[in-house]
Amino acid sequence: MKPVLTVTPQPFMEDAGLKAVMAALGHGNALMVGGCVRGAILGEAGGDIDIATVLTPNAATKALESAGIKVVPTGLAHGTVTAVAGGKGYEITTLRRDVETDGRRAVVAFTTDWAEDAQRRDFTMNTLLMNLDGQVFDPTGQGVSDLQNGVVRFVGDAAMRIAEDSLRILRFFRFYARYGKGEPDAEGLKASAALAKNIENLSRERITHEVERMLPHPQAGAAITAMQKIGIMQDFWFSDFNQSVYECLRGYVVSRAPEAVFPTLFSYSVWENKADLMDAKIKKYIVLSNAKKFQLHKAVLFVHEHTDSVFKNVYTYGKTITLAGGLLHSSINAKGADTGAYEVLHEKLQSVRVLEMPLKAADLMRELGVAQGPQLGTLLKKVEGWWLDQEGVPDHTKCLQYAKSIAA
Numbered sequence: 001m002k003p004v005l006t007v008t009p010q011p012f013m014e015d016a017g018l019k020a021v022m023a024a025l026g027h028g029n030a031l032m033v034g035g036c037v038r039g040a041i042l043g044e045a046g047g048d049i050d051i052a053t054v055l056t057p058n059a060a061t062k063a064l065e066s067a068g069i070k071v072v073p074t075g076l077a078h079g080t081v082t083a084v085a086g087g088k089g090y091e092i093t094t095l096r097r098d099v100e101t102d103g104r105r106a107v108v109a110f111t112t113d114w115a116e117d118a119q120r121r122d123f124t125m126n127t128l129l130m131n132l133d134g135q136v137f138d139p140t141g142q143g144v145s146d147l148q149n150g151v152v153r154f155v156g157d158a159a160m161r162i163a164e165d166s167l168r169i170l171r172f173f174r175f176y177a178r179y180g181k182g183e184p185d186a187e188g189l190k191a192s193a194a195l196a197k198n199i200e201n202l203s204r205e206r207i208t209h210e211v212e213r214m215l216p217h218p219q220a221g222a223a224i225t226a227m228q229k230i231g232i233m234q235d236f237w238f239s240d241f242n243q244s245v246y247e248c249l250r251g252y253v254v255s256r257a258p259e260a261v262f263p264t265l266f267s268y269s270v271w272e273n274k275a276d277l278m279d280a281k282i283k284k285y286i287v288l289s290n291a292k293k294f295q296l297h298k299a300v301l302f303v304h305e306h307t308d309s310v311f312k313n314v315y316t317y318g319k320t321i322t323l324a325g326g327l328l329h330s331s332i333n334a335k336g337a338d339t340g341a342y343e344v345l346h347e348k349l350q351s352v353r354v355l356e357m358p359l360k361a362a363d364l365m366r367e368l369g370v371a372q373g374p375q376l377g378t379l380l381k382k383v384e385g386w387w388l389d390q391e392g393v394p395d396h397t398k399c400l401q402y403a404k405s406i407a408a
Contacts, residue, residue: 001114003135004144007040012049013132017086021051022132024067024083029054030092031114031129031137038125038147038179041136051092052129054112057081060092079110096120115139122161122168123175124153150181158191166198170210173227177217184226193230204287211286215265216254221246224269236285238271245331252342253327263295263324271332275300295321303329310348311391319349355392357384359399367400368407379407 012018022030035047053060057079061071070084079094095117096108111117118127118139125147129137138144146153152175154161154168162168169192176184199207214220221243228237246268253264272278275297282288288296298317302325306313313322326345330338361380364370370379383403387394394402 001129001137001139004138005041005136007130007134007136008043009134010036010040011045012036013134015086015088017088018049018090019132020067020085021064021069021083021090021092024064024069025051025053025055025060025092026063031131033129034126037128037130037136040130040134041128041144041147049090051090052095052114052117053092054095054114056094056110060094078108119155120164121155122165122171124155125175125179127155147179150179151185152176152180152188153185154188154191158185158187159194162191162195162198166195166202167206167210169195169199169232170207170214173223173232174210174214174217176226177214177220177223180219180222184223189226189230192232196230196232199233199285204285208286208288212262212266215269216250216261218250220250220265233285236270236281238269240271241269242331248339249327249331252339253324256342256346257323259320260324260327262292263299263321264327266292267296267299267324267328268331271328273300273304295324299325299328302326303332309388309391310345310352312388314349314352314354315388315392319352319354323349353392357387357392357399358394358396359383359387359403363396363400364403368404370407379403382406 030051030053032049033052034050036049037047039045039047055063057073057076061073061081064071064081064083072082072084072089074080074082074091075093079096081092083090083092095111095114097111097113097116097120108120114129114137121127123146124140124142126143127139128143128147129139136144140155142153145151152172154172172188172192173184214223217223224237224241224246225243228234228241246265249264249268253260257264267278270278270282272281278296278300279293282296298321302313302317302321306317306322306325306329310322313325317325323346327342330341330345359380361372361376364376364379365372370376383399383406386402387399
């Protein structure tokens, strides 16, 4: 292969561990592939550093260990090992060709042909390769131009690529959300629509991985709109999804409130007025941690039950959900996006202190002689309500005085 361009050296190319791994594999035997290559071409920082090699897993392991580099056999069935150098892990995969596939997993055979390996990859921009000198190789002849023009194009026949792995439908929209410009590729849309039903055969873990990674990307709103139009997970997305509102929400939380990205964007994307209804449709496709489920439930609750007091909301829901819930309430009920209102809420949150009520049940038992039981809980709740109405100003002494006045 001949390089099609040479990019400006990136900081990661000077990484001692990466240099050691590439040197151990041998000049010309290994090239970087994936996110780091795309990032280098676009002049963007970051991206996973993956390595492709003509060496078999056994040969790669032997070469690395001979150089004193630790090797972990992380995926031998698919030709993958992980080299650990300089405290970092580098995934190394032998060039492959598919022997057979059932739409979820493939049986592969190893090859030494870079072009043959490229033909089994999903998108042209994912076939791009690069060495440590910044020389970029484009086996399909379309990868560089597609990446630079924001075209997410399947390698070869789109339907065949999807038939090899149905997850590629979701990857198509995730990559479009990340790199796309203009409308999604027509052939990719047609093939995705025709094979959309196959998504239901995928594990919920794999679907979750793609959906969560897609939501914060610049073109995620356009991706979701496109998915709805062609029936991709139609029963999952918010039926009144508004692309312009989503884009405003996304832009705001990604840049100003990264801690609220998940509860804000996920909740809006799959919105239902009741938590149990949202739960039901999420469970069909997605697996969430208990912490994330809790955030979604709180966000729904906030939209319906929040007060006009930012202090009360923060006390009840915490700052993250108060922000996420406030953004959702503004966007869902107003049917529009108001960045001015977002900013006002965010500024108020910055000045609100998260407090605990200074009076505890033990204080009431000790100072007022209130016994454990319903009466204690009722009294404490009344004091809490009064304290919240006072925006958390009363201290322990004043809370106790109030408790005495209403307990008498």
